[in-house]
Amino acid sequence: MQIGKVIRALRNERGVSLESLAFDAGTDASNLSRVERGLQQPTEDGLKAIAKALGTSLAAMYAMAEGKTLSGPKDASLVLPEDMAREAMQMRKYFRALTPEYQHLALELVKTLVKAQGKAP
Numbered sequence: 454m455q456i457g458k459v460i461r462a463l464r465n466e467r468g469v470s471l472e473s474l475a476f477d478a479g480t481d482a483s484n485l486s487r488v489e490r491g492l493q494q495p496t497e498d499g500l501k502a503i504a505k506a507l508g509t510s511l512a513a514m515y516a517m518a519e520g521k522t523l524s525g526p527k528d529a530s531l532v533l534p535e536d537m538a539r540e541a542m543q544m545r546k547y548f549r550a551l552t553p554e555y556q557h558l559a560l561e562l563v564k565t566l567v568k569a570q571g572k573a574p
Contacts, residue, residue, distance in 0.1 A: 477506035
């Protein structure tokens with residue numbers, strides 16, 4: 454996955470507009486749009502500013518671009534393409550908006566659905 458796609462996915466997941474992220478990262482929306490579409494490569498400093506504005510690290514963004522996620526200092530696990538699908542991004546966005554109590558309930562509901570489907574991990 455290209456770094457631009459990671460930036461767009463994170464921006465959409467957080468519900469941040471292109472203009473707002475560009476402002477927070479110290480660039481303009483047209484440059485950021487070209488980066489997201491893979492037409493322009495940002496500088497290292499530009500990437501650091503974008504990562505900071507998105508509330509993540511540059512290392513985490515690179516890991517996502519390589520199909521991995523940083524889950525700990527020594528452990529990196531695979532992120533599947535479907536984890537970046539629109540529905541998965543929406544699920545994460547809505548899940549994060551829940552209180553911890555409702556997050557627990559949502560997780561239990563999903564576990565029950567997986568078991569009922571017969572594909573328990």
